Amino acid sequence: MTMPDAxxxxxxxxxxxxxxxxxxxEVVRDFRAALPGAAIHVYDNNSTDGTAxxxxxxxxxxxxxxLQGKGHVVRRxxxxxxxxxxxxxxxxxxxxxxxxxxxxxxLARERLDLVNGRRISEAQAxxxxxxxxxxxxxxxLVRLIFGDRFADILSGLKVFSRRYAKSFPGLAxxxxxxxxLTIHALELDMAVGEFDISYRERPADSPSKLNxxxxxxxxxxxxxxxxxxxxxxxxxxLAFLALSAVxxxxxxxxxxxxxxxxxxxxxxxxxxxxxxxxxxxxxxFTGLILETVTRGRQEAKRMVYLSIPAPxxxxxxxxxxxxxxxxxxxxx
Numbered sequence: 125m126t127m128p129d130a131x132x133x134x135x136x137x138x139x140x141x142x143x144x145x146x147x148x149x150e151v152v153r154d155f156r157a158a159l160p161g162a163a164i165h166v167y168d169n170n171s172t173d174g175t176a177x178x179x180x181x182x183x184x185x186x187x188x189x190x191l192q193g194k195g196h197v198v199r200r201x202x203x204x205x206x207x208x209x210x211x212x213x214x215x216x217x218x219x220x221x222x223x224x225x226x227x228x229x230x231l232a233r234e235r236l237d238l239v240n241g242r243r244i245s246e247a248q249a250x251x252x253x254x255x256x257x258x259x260x261x262x263x264x265l266v267r268l269i270f271g272d273r274f275a276d277i278l279s280g281l282k283v284f285s286r287r288y289a290k291s292f293p294g295l296a297x298x299x300x301x302x303x304x305l306t307i308h309a310l311e312l313d314m315a316v317g318e319f320d321i322s323y324r325e326r327p328a329d330s331p332s333k334l335n336x337x338x339x340x341x342x343x344x345x346x347x348x349x350x351x352x353x354x355x356x357x358x359x360x361x362l363a364f365l366a367l368s369a370v371x372x373x374x375x376x377x378x379x380x381x382x383x384x385x386x387x388x389x390x391x392x393x394x395x396x397x398x399x400x401x402x403x404x405x406x407x408x409f410t411g412l413i414l415e416t417v418t419r420g421r422q423e424a425k426r427m428v429y430l431s432i433p434a435p436x437x438x439x440x441x442x443x444x445x446x447x448x449x450x451x452x453x454x455x456x
Contacts, residue, residue, distance in 0.1 A: 135162040135228060136207035139184070139215045140197035145173040147217040152182035155213070158221030159228065165205055166215065167197050175215075195301035199294040210289045212305075214280040223321040227283040230317060235434060237288040237314040240274055240306070241281035241321035258340045265347055266303065269355060270310040274318050277306040278343075281321055287432035288314065291425065300346040307350050312426050356418055360411030367404035371397045 137155045141148055152164050166179035167187045180186045187204065189197045198212065209228055213219045219241070227239045263277045282305060284292075291312075296304045309316050352359045374397040378390055388394055 132161075133208040133232060134206070135159055135209045135211065136205050137162050137164045137211045137213065137224070138198070138201045138205065139164070139166045139179075139213060140169060140189075140194050140201065141166055141171060141175050141179070141215040142169040142192075142194075143171045143173045143175060144215040145171070145175045145178050148175055148184075148215045149178045149182040151213075151215050151217050152179055152184045154217075155211075155221040155224060156183060158225040159211070162211070163205075163207070165201060167201055169193070169197050179215075191297070193297040193299075195294060195296035195298050195304070198301050198305075199292075202289045202292055202294070207289075208286050210284040210286070212280070212282045212284065218324050219281040220322060220324065224281060224283070227281070227319060227321070230319060231283045231285065234317065235315065236317050237285045238305075238309045238316040239283040240276065240316070240318040241279045242274075242276045242318050243279050243281075243323035244320050245323035245325075262303070262340070262343050262347065265344075266306060266310075269347070269351055269358075270307055273310060273316060274306055276318070278302045279321075285434070287429055287434060290432050291429040293425070296346055298342055300343045303343050303346050304350070307354070311354055311422060312429055314429075354418060354422075356414035357411040360407045360414070363407040364404045364411070367400050367407060371400035371404060374400070 137159060139148070139151065139155075144151075148166060152166065155162065155164055164184045165187060166176070166184040167189050168176040168179070169189050170192055176186050176188070187201075189200045191200075202210070209231060211224045211228060213224060223241060227241060230236065231239045259276065259278045263275060266277050267274070278299075280302070288309065292305070292308055294301060294304055294308075374393055378388060378394050378397065381390075382388055
């Protein structure tokens with residue numbers, strides 16, 4: 125399936141890498157075969173195994189990011205690289221170029237800002253049970269809090285429009301960048317989509333850099349931070365309810381004794397109860413004030429997003445690193 129009027133677009137494939145010498149050459153060749161006009165960018169993140177050299181030998185454009193962590197690399201790539209469509213994938217060989225080309229076609233045809241690849245794998249070693257469980261938990265939290273639009277927020281294959289990439293205010297340093305990428309789209313109600321892709325097993329000589337517990341905790345912290353920043357009224361209302369419940373629990377027996385005897389026998393507890401209730405209302409008013417501030421900040425972010433041309437509206441003349449969508453195979 126192709127667009128009615130096939131346009132030539134600048135497509136950039138972004139491959140952040142840390143010690144992926146065993147796979148990066150084949151990954152570059154795979155993506156070049158699937159997207160023959162795309163620019164393949166490999167940003168090396170302090171690798172010690174010759175990743176950069178192998179990527180360059182395979183024909184990739186090689187850059188470097190000294191700050192360690194996938195989040196730092198993605199932020200640098202979005203800032204440095206100019207394109208109309210950005211394909212973000214891992215350099216470990218778990219994602220295929222054919223799937224990426226299909227997602228590019230979908231994003232361009234439907235004028236989306238983010239297309240997420242929903243991983244489907246039969247191989248248990250490719251997608252370990254602990255990772256599956258953690259992904260379900262974290263995705264469930266994001267769906268509950270920010271909106272039910274994605275089923276696999278931690279997927280490493282995503283395709284973005286230019287206006288998404290250039291308006292993304294990423295702050296994460298590590299693997300939690302996947303969560304930020306998703307929530308940015310949800311917060312601005314962007315046009316998004318999610319489609320099944322194959323997820324392959326890593327080669328035996330290419331161990332995973334993901335630590336289920338450590339990175340899971342970091343992602344949970346990122347979600348909590350984003351809830352506090354993007355949903356302040358809900359966040360501080362929970363604090364209000366918790367503090368109020370404790371304050372009322374302490375005050376009820378004191379009030380009952382006072383109604384019976386006219387005395388307040390546990391004066392320190394009464395003071396504590398009063399203080400907790402004051403803190404509860406302080407939290408509530410903090411949430412109300414920050415909700416107004418957040419609304420204004422979201423409007424400012426959306427104005428920046430809207431100031432960047434939409435996909436397939438004004439593109440440069442055909443040239444190097446452009447992909448003709450009529451040559452890209454669409455979804456079945």
